[in-house]
Every structure is written in C-alpha cells, then in structure tokens.
Amino acid sequence: MPIPIHDPNHAPGGALKRLPLLKAAVTFIAAVCLCLCALLYFQLEQSRRHDLDSARVASANLTRAMAQQAQDTFVQADLVLASLADWIQNDGFGPSTRPRLQQTFARRVQSLEQLHGLFLFDKNGQWVITSFASLHRGAGIADRDYFKFHQQNASLIAHVSPAIRSRQNGDWIIPVSRRLNDAKGNFQGVLMAGIKMSYFDHFFRSFNLDAKGEMALALSDGTLLARRPFDESLIGQPLAEEHIYKHEPSSAGAGDAIIRSAPDGIVRLYAHQHLQAYPLVVTAAMSEEAILAGWYGTAFQSSLIVALVVLGICLFGWVFVRQVRNSERIEADLRKAQEALELIATHDSLTGLANRRLFERALDVEFGRGARQRSPLSLIMLDIDFFKRYNDTYGHVAGDHCLAEVAKVLKSCCHRKADLAVRFGGEEFAVLLPDTNLPGAMALAEQIRRSVIDKNITHSGSPTGYLTVSLGCHAFVPSSLDSIEVFIQRADSALYQAKHGGRNRVAALSMEDGLCALERSDR
Incomplete structure (x- = not known):
C-alpha cells in the first residue's frame, strides 16, 4: 500500500498553534513592561515618601527649637514686666520715683538682647517712663491695639500684640504688655516691653534653610509677627487663609501640611508648633522642590534606564512578533501547497474524482x-x-x-x-x-x-x-x-x-x- 502523503492525525498547526503563541508573546511582553513600570513607580513613590518623611521629622525638630526659643524670649520679657509691674503698683510712678525707674528700665533692656525697650504709659496713653535716655514727647499711644486691649480688659496677664513700628525710633517691635491697676483696681496705665523683630530675624538666619523656604512667628489667629525672608508688606497681615492656619486649629499643638503658598505659588511643607504659654505659633516651611531635589535626579535616571529597557523589550517583541507572523504566513502557504499537493496526489485531474x-x-x-x-x-x-x-x-x-x-x-x-x-x-x-x-x-x-x-x-x-x-x-x-x-x-x-x-x-x-x-x- 502507498504511504499516505498527509497524516490526518497530525494536521498542520496541531502541535503548535501560532495564533495563541502570538497572543502569549504579546501578553508576556506587555506584562513585563507593565511590571517594570509598576516596580519603578512603587520604588520612586517609596523613595519620595521617605524623603518627605525625613523632611517632616527635620521640620518638626526645627519648629520645636523655634518654639522653645520664642517661648524663652517672651518668658524673659514677661518676667521683667511682672517684676516691674509689682514694683510700680506698690511704689507708684510719681516724679520722685521716675529717675530710678528709668535707670531700672535701662539696665533691664541691657541685660536682655531681645528687648528694644521698656515703656510705661499712663491711663490716657501718654508717655511716662522709657528705657531710653530721652523721653518721647510726641502723641500718646491711646490708638494702639495693646493699649485699647488693656483699657477694656481687667486681666493682668501679659498680652502679645501685632508687630508695630516704635514711635521712639521707628524700629519694628513686637509689643508684650501688662495692665497696671491702682490700689482700688482701677486702670492706671500700661507697661510694655518691645521685642526687636531683628532679634527673630537673626535667630531665623541661624538655621540652614533652602532659598525658597520660610520661617515665621505669628499670633494664633495667623497675624504675622516676624518672617524670614523679611517682607514688610506682610507684617501684621492676617494669614488665616494661608498654609496651616486653614488646615489646623490652634489646639492641635503641632502638625504639618504640604500646601501651595498663596503669595508666591510655591509648594512647601509647612510644619507648625504652638507655644504653650502664649497665643503664638511658629512655622517652618521647606519647598517641595528642595526636599525632592535628590529624588528628582534619581527618578530621572531610573526612569531613563527603565525606558531604555522597555524600549529594548518592545523592539525585541516587535521583531519576535514579525517573525511569528512571517512563520504563520509561511506555514499557511505551506499548508495550502500541501493541500494542493494532496489533492493532486489523491484525485484525478481530469474528472476531479478520487484516484x-x-x-x-x-x-x-x-x-x-x-x-x-x-x-x-x-x-x-x-x-x-x-x-x-x-x-x-x-x-x-x-x-x-x-x-x-x-x-x-x-x-x-x-x-x-x-x-x-x-x-x-x-x-x-x-x-x-x-x-x-x-x-x-x-x-x-x-x-x-x-x-x-x-x-x-x-x-x-x-x-x-x-x-x-x-x-x-x-x-x-x-x-x-x-x-x-x-x-x-x-x-x-x-x-x-x-x-x-x-x-x-x-x-x-x-x-x-x-x-x-x-x-x-x-x-
């Protein structure tokens, strides 16, 4: 018997399906590329979070140091005011005591570098005694917020007011004041210590901060007292609509948030710390660009490497897919030729019947x-x-x-x-x-x-x-x-x-x- 040309039990393509192989190859290449991209994303995201977490820790430490320094500064000034207030309420501030009080004021200012000056005003807001050698003879301070506060509130606790320009010499100061009462408890005047804004500016400069970073001291309602970099137009302005003031209540103590700054549009990590003894808050902000500067370089290099690898895989896959498709076409042509040969070998060419x-x-x-x-x-x-x-x-x-x-x-x-x-x-x-x-x-x-x-x-x-x-x-x-x-x-x-x-x-x-x-x- 003749040997069959074509075995029906082994049809062409039966042992190896080209179409599933093509799909499997494309799926595998796509899966490899997706896995590489996913690994890159997770690695970069983890690295980014690590850099941000490190910056949060550094910012928290910085704000704690700032808060401690600010509190010590105001405590020292408050202690001076408290001791002077007790003395004045006992001995009064008549003409006989004023020379000695002026000398005491001057010595106290010399002992504390943060003090701009000490000032005593009567119940009408007129100048009585200052730490300066010459007494200011201009208009009184009855229009100042801190004077109005003490005039209207019986509390003897120290009050921190928004920053002002001193009428003594025009310097920016932060007023810390106390109310003075007479023997009957009636309003007698105001004792005020002016803290130099330049003191905080010098203190802020002692910290290493990036060029787009910020440091600030503000009242708990967001009113700015001191800032680095210094911007006179922002002093005394309410910042309640910016960064942490609209995200964190003052009772939160400490916290941080990544926010785009309203004045300059720069994205920063803002960390804040509220002072325990005074209604003040310090903030330290580092720009996201500076925090992630190293990360951006690493991300670019890693992305470039992965992109080259993915490109290489895609090129290989393209060549492989073309080869598979060519093989598929060749196999289809061979199958057609084999079928034609089978027909020729098993059928009569004239009648079309089996041979x-x-x-x-x-x-x-x-x-x-x-x-x-x-x-x-x-x-x-x-x-x-x-x-x-x-x-x-x-x-x-x-x-x-x-x-x-x-x-x-x-x-x-x-x-x-x-x-x-x-x-x-x-x-x-x-x-x-x-x-x-x-x-x-x-x-x-x-x-x-x-x-x-x-x-x-x-x-x-x-x-x-x-x-x-x-x-x-x-x-x-x-x-x-x-x-x-x-x-x-x-x-x-x-x-x-x-x-x-x-x-x-x-x-x-x-x-x-x-x-x-x-x-x-x-x-």
Whole structure:
C-alpha cells in the first residue's frame, strides 16, 4: 500500500498553534513592561515618601527649637514686666520715683538682647517712663491695639500684640504688655516691653534653610509677627487663609501640611508648633522642590534606564512578533501547497474524482472498520461502453469531455459523505459504498446507469446510438481473513459479466448467490 502523503492525525498547526503563541508573546511582553513600570513607580513613590518623611521629622525638630526659643524670649520679657509691674503698683510712678525707674528700665533692656525697650504709659496713653535716655514727647499711644486691649480688659496677664513700628525710633517691635491697676483696681496705665523683630530675624538666619523656604512667628489667629525672608508688606497681615492656619486649629499643638503658598505659588511643607504659654505659633516651611531635589535626579535616571529597557523589550517583541507572523504566513502557504499537493496526489485531474491511491487508502480503512463493526461493504465497478469507438469517432478531446460528464453523474449520485467515487483507470470507474448491502449497491448502480442515459450523449459507435455504461456490483461483510485484491476482482468479475451479457446493464456478484445479472436497456 502507498504511504499516505498527509497524516490526518497530525494536521498542520496541531502541535503548535501560532495564533495563541502570538497572543502569549504579546501578553508576556506587555506584562513585563507593565511590571517594570509598576516596580519603578512603587520604588520612586517609596523613595519620595521617605524623603518627605525625613523632611517632616527635620521640620518638626526645627519648629520645636523655634518654639522653645520664642517661648524663652517672651518668658524673659514677661518676667521683667511682672517684676516691674509689682514694683510700680506698690511704689507708684510719681516724679520722685521716675529717675530710678528709668535707670531700672535701662539696665533691664541691657541685660536682655531681645528687648528694644521698656515703656510705661499712663491711663490716657501718654508717655511716662522709657528705657531710653530721652523721653518721647510726641502723641500718646491711646490708638494702639495693646493699649485699647488693656483699657477694656481687667486681666493682668501679659498680652502679645501685632508687630508695630516704635514711635521712639521707628524700629519694628513686637509689643508684650501688662495692665497696671491702682490700689482700688482701677486702670492706671500700661507697661510694655518691645521685642526687636531683628532679634527673630537673626535667630531665623541661624538655621540652614533652602532659598525658597520660610520661617515665621505669628499670633494664633495667623497675624504675622516676624518672617524670614523679611517682607514688610506682610507684617501684621492676617494669614488665616494661608498654609496651616486653614488646615489646623490652634489646639492641635503641632502638625504639618504640604500646601501651595498663596503669595508666591510655591509648594512647601509647612510644619507648625504652638507655644504653650502664649497665643503664638511658629512655622517652618521647606519647598517641595528642595526636599525632592535628590529624588528628582534619581527618578530621572531610573526612569531613563527603565525606558531604555522597555524600549529594548518592545523592539525585541516587535521583531519576535514579525517573525511569528512571517512563520504563520509561511506555514499557511505551506499548508495550502500541501493541500494542493494532496489533492493532486489523491484525485484525478481530469474528472476531479478520487484516484487509485486514495481508493486503496479508503479500502484499507473501510476493511478495518467493517471487520470491527461487522458492517457490509459494497463496491461498484463501471465501464463506458464502446469508449474506444467514441474516441476514434469524436477524438480524444471529446473523449475527455465524455469522461468528465460520467464523473459528474457519479458525484451527483453519491449523496453520502462516506461514499467515494473513483476513476479507476482509463474509462473505468468505481464507487466504494461503506455500510451498504448488495441491494443498496445495485439500486445506486441502476441510478447511475439511468443518469448516464439521461445525459443523451450521442455515440454513433454504440448499438443504442447514445452513451451507456455497464456496472458490476459486489458486497460482503469483511473480516481479517479477507483480501482487498479479491474484493476488487469480484466486483470486476461482475462488471465483466455485465459487459459480456450485452452491456448497458447492472450485474451483481455475491458470496451466497454466485453471479446474478440485472439487464437494463432502452428498448
């Protein structure tokens, strides 16, 4: 038996599906790129959070130091005011005591570098005593906020007011004042210590801060007292709408927030600390740009490296996908060529019917199946009557056309998928009928014979005057002991008997009945 050209159990593409491979490759490449980008994102985000957390710790430490220094500054001034207030309330500030009070004021100012000066005002806001050698003779301070506060409030606790320009010499000072009462508890005047704003500016400069950073001292309501960098236009302005004042209440003690500054639009990390003894708050702000300067450099380098790696993977993937697609196209072309070769190798080019090679392969398969299932197998052999005369009369081209017309009849009569019409050789044809007994084969053979006659193909060399065929049928149930060659020979013997009996008829050969002939003619 010939070796099959194409094994149906190993169809092209069965062992390796190209399309799933292409999808898997694209998915894998995309997953790798996404994983690299995700790892980069998480690593950079973790690094960014670490830098911000470190900045928060540094800012918190800075604000604690600022708060401690500010509180010590105001406590020292408050202690001076408290001791002087007790002395004045006991001894008064009459003309006899004023020289000694002025000297005491001057010594106290010299002992504390943060003090601009000490001032005593009567109940009308007029100058009484100052730490300066010459007493200011100008208008009083009845219009000052701190004076109005003490005039209207009976509390003897120190009061911190918004920064002002001293009327003594024009310097910026932060007033810390106390109310003075007479023996009956009536308002007697105000004792005020002016703290130099330059003192805080010098203190702020002792800290290393980036060029876009800020440090500030403010009242708890957000009114600015001192600031680095110094901006005179902001002093005394309410900053309640900026940074931590609109995010954190004064009772929060300490905290931080990343906010875009309203005046200059710079994003900063603002840390704040409220003083325990006074309604004051200190803030320290570092620009996000300075905090993340190192991170930006690392992020750029890491992103560039990952981008190059991803680009390399994508280029490799593009080349790989192109190769897979080329392989797929090549395989499809090979599959088409193989199918065409298979068709050429197993089918007759003139009639389109199966050839001897496919017929022998089908016989081998059906013999095995019939033996296993004990099902009948039939074979019809047919031959065109007087075909040599037809060729001699009409020529070989007409003969080829005649063969093609008979092939069409066979195709039209074989309705089942398992039926196989074969050009056996020359003008001889065969029809293999699985699961078909002898009566069924004879019925199909008669249908074929009548269909050929219905074609009305003129044949002057035939006694009937038109083209006819003779058919021989054989059917049996195959077994492992039976021979394919014997099976074909018996069908061929039935065909011989049909031709020997006058042609244009169907003859059958069975194992039980021997030879029986069924003659058909158009008479």
